[in-house]
Amino acid sequence: MRTQLRGRRAEYIPEFDLLRSLAIGLLFFHHGGLYNLSLFGLPLTALNHYDELFLLGSFTFLSGYLMVHSIEGKFLTDFLKGRLLRIYLPHLVALVLFLLMLDINIDETGLLVHLMGAQIVLSPALTSPILTLWYIGLILAYSVIFGILVKLFPRLPVLIAAMLGVLLQAGLARQEFSLFARRFFYYYPVFAAGLLAAKTGLLERLTSARFFLLDKLALLVIGVLAFSPYCEVPPAKAGGFRVQRERPIERLG
Numbered sequence: 382m383r384t385q386l387r388g389r390r391a392e393y394i395p396e397f398d399l400l401r402s403l404a405i406g407l408l409f410f411h412h413g414g415l416y417n418l419s420l421f422g423l424p425l426t427a428l429n430h431y432d433e434l435f436l437l438g439s440f441t442f443l444s445g446y447l448m449v450h451s452i453e454g455k456f457l458t459d460f461l462k463g464r465l466l467r468i469y470l471p472h473l474v475a476l477v478l479f480l481l482m483l484d485i486n487i488d489e490t491g492l493l494v495h496l497m498g499a500q501i502v503l504s505p506a507l508t509s510p511i512l513t514l515w516y517i518g519l520i521l522a523y524s525v526i527f528g529i530l531v532k533l534f535p536r537l538p539v540l541i542a543a544m545l546g547v548l549l550q551a552g553l554a555r556q557e558f559s560l561f562a563r564r565f566f567y568y569y570p571v572f573a574a575g576l577l578a579a580k581t582g583l584l585e586r587l588t589s590a591r592f593f594l595l596d597k598l599a600l601l602v603i604g605v606l607a608f609s610p611y612c613e614v615p616p617a618k619a620g621g622f623r624v625q626r627e628r629p630i631e632r633l634g
Contacts, residue, residue: 404439407432434567437516441568444520445575448527457532464524469498472517479511487511498522506559519564523572537580544573 417425422461452460476495479485487495491508494500500510510518526547534540548569554560577583 400439401443404436407436415513415581438571439521439562440570442575444523445527445572446579447575448524449531449576449579452528452531457528461525462526464521464528467517467540468517468524468564472514472521475514475517476511479514483512485511501562501565504562510562515562515564519568522565524570527572527576537577540580541577572606 451463455463473496480487487508493519494503495511495514498518498521500508500515501522503591504510504515527544530540530543530547534543548566551561551565551569555563555566
């Protein structure tokens with residue numbers, strides 16, 4: 382088992398470097414104020430939502446894929462401890478800096494929720510995610526949920542059924558109790574797809590040169606079409622605390 386695990390960790394997929402580089406480039410584009418420009422007389426504002434969904438979807442997919450290699454061969458407690466050190470502690474530092482440097486009004490309940498890193502799970506019932514901190518809370522929530530599922534259900538069919546069950550329960554909890562921020566549902570299938578790609582080895586076949594770029598183009602088109610409806614979803618109302626610029630709460634920043 383250990384030999385196989387080391388072999389999988391040593392595996393190099395060049396498409397990952399390309400995807401990560403593209404996402405980082407789009408991140409600079411997203412925060413660089415370039416949407417005010419135009420190309421051939423066409424405004425770039427319409428690219429805002431697609432840019433955000435693509436770059437965050439890319440990072441989310443990679444997180445799901447790499448999580449499998451991080452958790453295999455470890456106890457669940459060891460995996461969660463490692464995730465807390467890598468994700469939760471930087472989240473606390475970022476939260477303190479945000480509160481000190483930005484004009485954010487937050488009540489005691491909202492502060493406690495953010496200190497727990499549970500803003501994605503307890504939003505919008507008790508709080509609203511603060512700017513870009515929502516994504517850190519999202520990855521933290523996925524790490525705990527999927528980490529538990531992978532350890533409890535090692536068989537692939539049962540694991541997929543458990544993932545769908547969690548998603549269904551989260552949807553019911555949002556409908557009945559206003560739990561789970563809407564972006565939890567946007568990126569849940571993306572994280573799950575990355576995890577399943579690592580578990581099945583499917584990505585190695587998709588990244589082969591057998592179909593050149595046709596399969597990649599088909600996946601890109603399917604992904605854009607699948608996420609297109611989310612671009613028209615109105616921002617959720619903020620709850621728990623208020624930020625002066627309320628709209629960016631539910632945006633990438």
